Amino acid sequence: MxxxxxxxxxxxxxxxxxxxxxxxEPSSGExxxxxxxxxxxxxxxxxxxxxxxxxxxxxxxxxxxxxxxxxxxxxxxxxxxxxxxxxxxxxxxxxxxxxxxxxxxxxxxxxxxxxxxxxxxxxxxxxALPDRQPLPxxxxxxxxxxxxxxxxxxxxxxxxxxxxxxxxxxxxxxxxxxxxxxxxxxxxxxxxxxxxxxxxxxxxxxxxxxxxxxxxxxxxxxxxxxxxxxxxxxxxxxxxxxxxxxxxxxxxxxxxxxxxxxxxGSVNPMFILPEAVKARGKAIGEGWAGSLTMGAGQFCTNPGIAVVQEGPEGDAFVSAAAEALKGVATQCMLTDGIADAYRNGKSRFDGRNAVEPVLVTDSEGRNASPNLYQTRVDAYLQDHALGEEVFGPLGLVVRVDGPDDMEKLARGFEGQLTATLHMDDGDTALGARLMPVLERKAGRILVNGFPTGVEVCDAMVHGGPYPAxxxxxxxxxxxxxxxxxxxxxxxxxxxxxxxxxxxx
Known part of the structure; x- marks a missing residue:
């Protein structure tokens, strides 16, 4: 037609x-x-x-x-x-x-x-109960x-x-x-x-x-x-x-x-639990890179934050994510204004003492390239700007020392559309510990998946506590x-x- x-x-x-x-103002055509x-x-x-x-x-x-x-x-x-x-x-x-x-x-x-x-x-x-006593x-x-x-x-x-x-x-x-x-x-x-x-x-x-x-x-x-x-x-x-x-x-x-x-808006945190990162941290990191950059990161369920413990397994996860992000080509964003906002969001991370750059790129015009940073749990909880959504392919890794830090961080998150647990059998106890917190923080909780993509069906919830x-x-x-x-x-x-x- x-x-x-x-x-x-x-x-x-x-x-x-x-x-x-x-x-x-189209990206192409008249x-x-x-x-x-x-x-x-x-x-x-x-x-x-x-x-x-x-x-x-x-x-x-x-x-x-x-x-x-x-x-x-x-x-x-x-x-x-x-x-x-x-x-x-x-x-x-x-x-x-x-x-x-x-x-x-x-x-x-x-x-x-x-x-x-x-x-x-x-x-x-x-x-009607007309004969009920004392009143019908x-x-x-x-x-x-x-x-x-x-x-x-x-x-x-x-x-x-x-x-x-x-x-x-x-x-x-x-x-x-x-x-x-x-x-x-x-x-x-x-x-x-x-x-x-x-x-x-x-x-x-x-x-x-x-x-x-x-x-x-x-x-x-x-x-x-x-x-x-x-x-x-x-x-x-x-x-x-x-x-x-x-x-x-x-x-x-x-x-x-x-x-x-x-x-x-939402940063949709992912918690990579110890046994999962030990067994398949590289694969999770690569999968996160794909989800983070899907559609130039312009999804409300974009998983902008990954939580992982300090140590060699956590380091391997970060390295795998960074390596996968390096292979992602520059993508056109929806509007010039959104591209400007992405660059401004990235600038919040540059030069911050408590934030370590892992992969830093420059984006020009209406195009966007991925960026990756990491910080510590205490620094994140003390700096509200680190928890604000960056609409685009930017990821932040928050490093923790153990289960207590994970729970403290979960309690410190604002309302979210989604929260994700990457876990193996040995992580069940920690997952059960985090679940009551995540239920109060997010409208949808995933296990061993990535939140980009929202199924339209009877059971779906796309919403959550403010500001989600x-x-x-x-x-x-x-x-x-x-x-x-x-x-x-x-x-x-x-x-x-x-x-x-x-x-x-």
């Missing part, structure tokens, strides 16, 4: 312009011009979403499942065009974009199947209901899976909530083509056009207006700690505070993510004719 970019916003079924424009979003665009989209909610929020699960599957079909019909412009805008390889598109359509179809089963509604019924009990039914229009911010590092039709959008639509997306300016063309696919699905399913809108570009006033708009009932966000925290605070400062589901995310009880990946955009409603002595369809 041949696609033509309009450079416009999609608001309630209409493609509209504004007075100002911006030009995309730049394109797009309209700049304004607060007026936000207001129009939110009002249309509220109007659509009175239909879509009360639609059947079958209607919503059909819509989700139709979006997936329309995205696949535009596969070639999406991959082409996605590669140009992001610099990501074709194989990665194709895989990400499959993940995007796969989660749409998974959510469609999931809501048809109905388990996510958590339906409960306490039958009324008939009580409970079900999860959609909350209303949801704002979604596109992510820079996932042009498809965490952006226009990504996990937040899919979860909200599955729940019955219309969506207003603020597209990311790093990939506006990709966002528009996906929005065209959603628009086509809306039309083919005969839905209210306000069920989805896309607002491109825009300055800070667009994001501020969106999260503070009185018709928006929740926000989904994937991005930096600074940007996410600013939006979170805006949500909390509203006259009617709303939930902000922000996935903000702003709501530790939620996940932004997997079917449980739908629950973010629902709230429980109890119905007391309610006639069947007045109950929601899912309770009849």
């Amino acid at each position: 041949t696609m033509t970019l309009t450079g416009k916003h999609l608001i309630a079924g209409d493609w509209v312009m504004g007075d100002a424009t911006f030009t995309s 730049a394109n011009t797009f309209s700049v979003g304004t607060p007026a665009h936000v207001n129009a989209a939110c009002e249309a979403a509220e109007e659509a909610f009175w239909e879509y929020g009360y639609s059947t699960r079958e209607t919503r499942a059909k819509f989700l599957n139709a979006i997936a079909d329309e995205i696949e019909a535009r596969a070639e065009a999406i991959t082409k412009i996605g590669v140009e805008e992001s610099g990501l390889p074709e194989g990665r974009l194709n895989g990400e598109r499959g993940r995007t359509t796969g989660q749409l179809r998974l959510f469609a199947d999931h809501i048809l089963k109905g388990d996510y509604l958590d339906k409960r019924h306490d039958e 009990r009324p008939d009580l039914k409970m079900v999860q209901r959609p909350i209303g229009p949801v704002a979604v911010f596109g992510a820079s590092n996932f042009p498809l899976a965490f952006s226009t039709a990504g996990g937040d959008t899919a979860a909200a639509l599955a729940a019955g909530c219309p969506v207003v997306v603020k597209g990311h300016s790093a990939h506006p063309g990709t966002g528009e083509i996906v929005a065209q696919a959603i628009d086509a699905a809306i039309k083919s399913c005969g839905l209210h056009p306000g069920v989805f809108s896309l607002i491109q570009g825009g300055k800070r006033d667009v994001g501020t207006t969106l999260v503070q708009h009185p018709l928006i009932r929740a926000v989904g966000f994937t991005g930096s700690l600074g940007g996410g925290r600013a939006l979170f605070d805006l949500c909390a400062q509203r006259p009617d505070p709303i939930p902000f589901f922000g996935e903000l 995310s702003t709501n530790f009880g939620a996940t932004s990946v997997g079917t449980l993510s739908i629950r973010r955009f629902l709230r429980p409603v109890c119905y007391q002595n309610m006639p069947d004719d007045l109950l929601p369809g899912d309770l009849k």
Whole structure:
């Protein structure tokens, strides 16, 4: 299917312009011009979403499942065009974009199947006990209901899976909530083509056009207006700690505070336990290098920190990781701004007395080369800057003297998306000692693997204590993510004719 970019916003079924424009900054190919979003665009989209909610929020699960599957079909019909412009805008390889598109359509179809089963509604019924003493009990039914229009911010590092039709959008639509997306300016063309696919699905399913809108570009006033708009009932966000925290605070400062589901950042520590490093430290080091540099390190689950004991086995692990990193070619980063941030993050490690450089490289322009440093546990715990995420292929090894140091370090970590134990049979006791700490620190705990790559399924948790995310009880990946955009409603002595369809 041949696609033509309009450079416009999609608001309630209409493609509209504004007075100002911006030009995309692709890594290759031609730049394109797009309209700049304004607060007026936000207001129009939110009002249309509220109007659509009175239909879509009360639609059947079958209607919503059909819509989700139709979006997936329309995205696949535009596969070639999406991959082409996605590669140009992001610099990501074709194989990665194709895989990400499959993940995007796969989660749409998974959510469609999931809501048809109905388990996510958590339906409960306490039958009336009219003869109970000393007081009778009324008939009580409970079900999860959609909350209303949801704002979604596109992510820079996932042009498809965490952006226009990504996990937040899919979860909200599955729940019955219309969506207003603020597209990311790093990939506006990709966002528009996906929005065209959603628009086509809306039309083919005969839905209210306000069920989805896309607002491109825009300055800070667009994001501020969106999260503070009185018709928006929740926000989904994937991005930096600074940007996410600013939006979170805006949500909390509203006259009617709303939930902000922000996935903000993580260093995803790996603990290489003594028997594992002794038996296969070289292999773990090489595997870490591959995970650390996958996609130029631009994954929120990038394992930026490795914890290993002092001694020759630990030295061998570090040497193997450094040697493997030397063989990694320079990679193009998603944007010039992200490349600048990577260089600035690296500068925090250079020249620090407590930090030893293991492999230091220079990165220029939009390209990134890997870097590796190491430090001691006490120095790490005393210097908060060493624990801040560096978005890119930079690793830090923290050396410890033994199990006590490992536990002390685990307790000192902030909230994480993931934590990993590399262990052999002889490490079980130490692993069991660390587990209660790691459960309080991370949303996902792995054994003998690497956290890059997040499976979209029922059991997945992609979230964790702050600053990994702003709501530790939620996940932004997997079917449980739908629950973010629902709230429980109890119905007391309610006639069947007045109950929601899912309770009849």
